[in-house]
Amino acid sequence: MYSNFLLIFCLIMLFLSFYSFLSDSILYFKLSFLDLNYQILGDWISFSFLFLVGLISSQVLKYSIYYMSGEVYYNRFGYLVVLFVLSMMFLIISSDGLSLLLGWDGLGITSYALIMFYSNPKSSSSAMITALSNRVGDVLILWGLGLSYFLGSWDYLYFTLESGFAFVLLLLASLTKSAQIPFSAWLPAAMAAPTPVSSLVHSSTLVTAGIYLMIRLSPIFSLSGSSILLFLGSITALFSGFVALGEYDFKRIIALSTLSQLGVMMFSLGLGYPLLCYFHLFTHALFKALLFMCSGVVIHASGGVQDIRRLGGVLSMLPYSSFVLSAASCSLMGFPFLAGFYSKDLIIESSEMSFMLFPSFLIILAALFTCFYSFRLLKISITALTHNFTHFTKGEDGLYIGPLFVLYWGAILGGYLFYWFYLGSESILVGYFEKFILFMFLFTGIFLGLFYDLKMHSFFSFLNSMGYLPTLTGKSSFFILKYGDEITMTGDQGWLEFLGPDSSVKMSSFISTILSYFTSSSYKIMILVSYLVLMFC
Numbered sequence: 001m002y003s004n005f006l007l008i009f010c011l012i013m014l015f016l017s018f019y020s021f022l023s024d025s026i027l028y029f030k031l032s033f034l035d036l037n038y039q040i041l042g043d044w045i046s047f048s049f050l051f052l053v054g055l056i057s058s059q060v061l062k063y064s065i066y067y068m069s070g071e072v073y074y075n076r077f078g079y080l081v082v083l084f085v086l087s088m089m090f091l092i093i094s095s096d097g098l099s100l101l102l103g104w105d106g107l108g109i110t111s112y113a114l115i116m117f118y119s120n121p122k123s124s125s126s127a128m129i130t131a132l133s134n135r136v137g138d139v140l141i142l143w144g145l146g147l148s149y150f151l152g153s154w155d156y157l158y159f160t161l162e163s164g165f166a167f168v169l170l171l172l173a174s175l176t177k178s179a180q181i182p183f184s185a186w187l188p189a190a191m192a193a194p195t196p197v198s199s200l201v202h203s204s205t206l207v208t209a210g211i212y213l214m215i216r217l218s219p220i221f222s223l224s225g226s227s228i229l230l231f232l233g234s235i236t237a238l239f240s241g242f243v244a245l246g247e248y249d250f251k252r253i254i255a256l257s258t259l260s261q262l263g264v265m266m267f268s269l270g271l272g273y274p275l276l277c278y279f280h281l282f283t284h285a286l287f288k289a290l291l292f293m294c295s296g297v298v299i300h301a302s303g304g305v306q307d308i309r310r311l312g313g314v315l316s317m318l319p320y321s322s323f324v325l326s327a328a329s330c331s332l333m334g335f336p337f338l339a340g341f342y343s344k345d346l347i348i349e350s351s352e353m354s355f356m357l358f359p360s361f362l363i364i365l366a367a368l369f370t371c372f373y374s375f376r377l378l379k380i381s382i383t384a385l386t387h388n389f390t391h392f393t394k395g396e397d398g399l400y401i402g403p404l405f406v407l408y409w410g411a412i413l414g415g416y417l418f419y420w421f422y423l424g425s426e427s428i429l430v431g432y433f434e435k436f437i438l439f440m441f442l443f444t445g446i447f448l449g450l451f452y453d454l455k456m457h458s459f460f461s462f463l464n465s466m467g468y469l470p471t472l473t474g475k476s477s478f479f480i481l482k483y484g485d486e487i488t489m490t491g492d493q494g495w496l497e498f499l500g501p502d503s504s505v506k507m508s509s510f511i512s513t514i515l516s517y518f519t520s521s522s523y524k525i526m527i528l529v530s531y532l533v534l535m536f537c
Contacts, residue, residue: 003057
């Protein structure tokens with residue numbers, strides 16, 4: 001029922017997006033309740049992104065019927081997914097601090113509940129890491145909106161460079177939500193969630209919230225760009241691609257590819273091209289949701305095996321899913337005329353035209369790593385001979401054919417259709433030499449992925465632990481958490497307790513003891529009234 005409703009909703013949003021873009025109009029609503037103003041902003045970006053979220057979530061809910069059919073608490077899972085999607089929709093149409101907080105904190109709460117859905121120690125710890133990491137961004141959002149209130153308005157869309165520290169706080173909050181370095185440790189940990197949740201989180205909801213907020217704030221720095229975003233985006237894309245080369249977990253490889261593409265989006269924001277960033281955000285959501293759905297099919301059919309070294313022969317057992325997975329991987333790598341090609345190629349070419357040699361080299365090297373680990377994944381798990389370590393308990397199932405079919409055409413044609421309708425006048429022409437260098441890097445990555453695998457055991461622990469980033473970020477927080485314990489002991493359990501609840505209990509017991517000495521009710525009433533008058537004075 002929910003999937004059909006979301007499908008109708010996304011079609012309505014698509015029509016509104018076309019209308020808003022062609023008429024160059026913006027719909028603006030303000031709802032007042034208890035002296036609080038709730039502002040809603042509707043332009044072609046918000047309507048098109050609502051269409052994308054509705055389309056992907058509707059297919060994910062249909063896919064969940066297949067993947068979560070054996071779960072006892074399936075209805076609870078469905079309600080949490082709907083709340084998760086609604087929180088993202090509130091964030092998309094937000095225009096002021098109240099509506100932003102409603103979507104931002106809603107994503108944090110529902111993502112915590114969804115990640116720990118299986119209620120085992122691994123999912124519980126992963127959910128706590130995700131919640132605490134995102135809580136840093138929540139605190140920064142509260143600080144930034146508090147400062148903006150003193151500037152005269154909660155309307156963060158009208159921030160300027162004069163907003164100063166308030167804008168910096170929103171920028172840092174976006175970095176935590178989009179898992180940029182050094183806040184990247186929580187993203188692979190979120191793989192403890194069910195695969196349908198992963199396909200939502202990594203495509204169009206949780207990790208895209210920070211990028212979407214930065215796109216909304218982009219008029220502040222779109223003219224000159226930002227060297228900080230340029231540096232963090234390129235480093236994040238390169239680092240995550242390098243870590244994925246030594247990873248053997250099916251879902252973690254796809255999660256690290258999400259982190260790499262988030263770095264590419266942040267890099268395009270640093271270049272001063274927010275529209276290209278949104279273009280890549282749109283196309284990335286289509287093929288990334290498809291990648292996670294295909295990985296869930298393989299894992300579900302093989303009895304829960306996620307180590308790609310134990311797979312093999314998937315092509316013979318799941319031919320349709322293997323074909324769709326290969327197409328989605330090629331779209332991720334930026335194969336010509338697929339969805340990822342149009343957005344990713346525009347970003348790389350714009351960086352080459354900006355004459356930024358070092359950041360452009362890092363992004364091209366990250367694209368090489370993307371081809372490397374994508375073809376390595378396909379070679380080991382899909383096209384390799386059967387390893388005889390895994391018994392496939394299920395074959396192709398009709399329940400997930402429909403969602404895969406819909407998102408498959410999105411991963412194939414989504415980039416072309418978006419470019420044709422919204423960016424028809426946007427074109428970047430580079431020389432033959434720059435094109436040749438780009439294609440040489442891509443084919444080098446394909447060659448390495450097909451014929452080479454990392455055997456360096458000394459680097460395996462380094463790559464498998466994300467360069468020890470979770471350990472470093474965890475230990476760096478011990479110093480701050482130590483002060484939290486001291487504040488709790490001296491504050492909440494100390495003088496606040498003495499002056500607050502503890503003193504109230506002692507005072508009330510003292511008054512009751514005094515009143516017990518008077519047998520007459522009139523005396524009790526008189527003393528009680530005098531005590532209340534004294535307290536009032």
